[in-house]
Amino acid sequence: MKHKADFARTASKPVSLLAEQLHLPAAIIRQSALHNNIRWMQQFADAANVALAPHGKTTMTESIFKQQLAAGAWGLTVATAYQARVAARAGAKRIIIANQLVGKANMEVVAELLAQGTELYCCVDNADNAASLAGFFNSKQLNLPCLVELGTPAGRCGLREIEQCLSLANCIHQLQGLHLAGVEFYEGVAKDEASVRLWIQQARQLCLQLLQSNIETKTALLTGAGSVWYDVVADELINVQAETGIQVVLRPGCYVSHDHQLYAAAQQQVQQRSKLARQVPGDLQPALEVAAYIQSLPEPGLAVLGLGKRDIAFDAGMPQVLKIYRDGRQLPYDLSQCESKKIMDQHTYWYYPAELQLKVGDLALLGSSHPCLTFDKWRTIWLVDDEYQLLEAMDTYF
């Protein structure tokens, strides 16, 4: 059965969002901002002497993966085995699965990728899991590169203590079918900068200990960083590669679309905190928007917008209307006093000063946060130019 994107994908003439030629709601990415963000983060990583493996789980969009790789990314990061397959299909030669690998069907996928020559790394934080992986991959005469995950108390995955990590590393080292390849952490769950720095220092120390203790880490990886603390990770690890040969890999994901709320605020902190970030020309720009019609104007000052929880992220603040268009032209209204107050499955209650002259059918463009949860609601994201002409139907693979 045809999907709603198909008619526009196959259109012979240019298709315009503003001319109501798309079914709304629809998610769009502004190409200029996307290109900017891909360039900006790659330049940051280059300046920091670290490799970049953008976290693909944010977008799961093959077209964006290809652009990130073409811009110089070392590889891609993913959250699951299925996502690894998508990353490989997009051309990634190096893939980090930033999670333990669990379940036979998932292991089969990774075995296929390893057999094809993909340089693929998984995290391990559990001896039972290590034994299970070893049994599986050894039976296939494959070696799975493993990163020991260092966590933090009350955090997410990962062993809490260095000693536990060293013990697990020894266990991995001794198992046929596994290859000890370094250390992974995800500092995004830490409470403040001091905690992040301490965590990274511990991870570096752990990696150095592994390197000294005759464990085969000459091609060792040390990897961490989401889109909030990546500058701190870079700052702590900037000399590691030159001094030790350990490959440092940053894995931010949300930077690529950026956003209008959570990551906009986080990036302001990055710019204040990081001299390195300030040296990179320009800055990240929000690239992702969702377009929807004003669906109903049932009371003065209340517009019901035709988009909801199924269309746009609502987990880090309510979606905000950025601009309103009528008949292809932007309405010259100040929207700073407007506010989305309630979101349902397919509707959003948006309150505005009643003196604004709005109409049912006016087209609103909204920004939101956090971006992962907008991306995963769409099978197709429209790449647009700055006039909102469609350039490409970008399929997602969630």
Add this chain to the structure above:
Amino acid sequence: MKHKADFARTASKPVSLLAEQLHLPAAIIRQSALHNNIRWMQQFADAANVALAPHGKTTMTESIFKQQLAAGAWGLTVATAYQARVAARAGAKRIIIANQLVGKANMEVVAELLAQGTELYCCVDNADNAASLAGFFNSKQLNLPCLVELGTPAGRCGLREIEQCLSLANCIHQLQGLHLAGVEFYEGVAKDEASVRLWIQQARQLCLQLLQSNIETKTALLTGAGSVWYDVVADELINVQAETGIQVVLRPGCYVSHDHQLYAAAQQQVQQRSKLARQVPGDLQPALEVAAYIQSLPEPGLAVLGLGKRDIAFDAGMPQVLKIYRDGRQLPYDLSQCESKKIMDQHTYWYYPAELQLKVGDLALLGSSHPCLTFDKWRTIWLVDDEYQLLEAMDTYF
């Protein structure tokens, strides 16, 4: 590119969830509960002398639409023009779009469906929208059946006053290209039963007034009801069809999967409130579950589950682990003291009594609420038997 469901869809042997033959996380529907719910609600509607047009937006699953129609549904309800096309493809001859129709691309879809002979109704609550629709459909020599939407103060869409509705009805009646076809309301945003009853009484009164005032409503529709107050709507409107000829149509959606939290509680209220519901044999059963592995056991009493905001609804309470399996067998643990406390994109923090012997790789089945937001996260939902053997890959069309 192949999707993750494809390998299992084309498997030559039976595929079992419990034997780790699926990529997890995965959403499943238990066939026995699905069949039960479809039968139960149809029997309720039959007993109440009202027609049933299940709201398809909940599942957007063609296979489920077909089963609802085969069980006797009068038609299907949807939220958007695109959803209407999916409903028509599933075989619905009567479709209610329970929203205003806005935007040229959306109108084009509806025009196609009308031209094909689909009996399709849209809501209207705005004279500008009526004029816009009239211009469009008249130019195509089509007549769009319109339902005047009666809202409630501080509610969602729909005119707040009966007088406004009568005025809009007159406007619609006079416009070429539109056909006044009745009254629509959605009582799900009301604050209590008394408000719901008052609202329905007003809607009935409005419909009767339209019938008396020479407006062509001999084939009139009066339609409302979500999955929380459908018994009250039925109770208020049970005699309307026999007495007036007005076709009453209920539109619950979530009943079809039911759930473990919000709608489980709502249905308890229905059973207490409604003699009619108690007369229907059996009751609704939760049919929708999401399967995920225990991904990490980093601290005593904390399991990190391999599913998150992208896999399961989290807007009406945290997902709950219902059962845990290891090597295909259910672990005999009492999980009543366990609790999911935090959910991230791809992970859930689940706390359990540390004396339970869990392992990384144990398979958890979770229930959640509300179901619409679990459905829309999946392109394929697996229909399973009571032993979790896969019966069908049901594609969704969000």
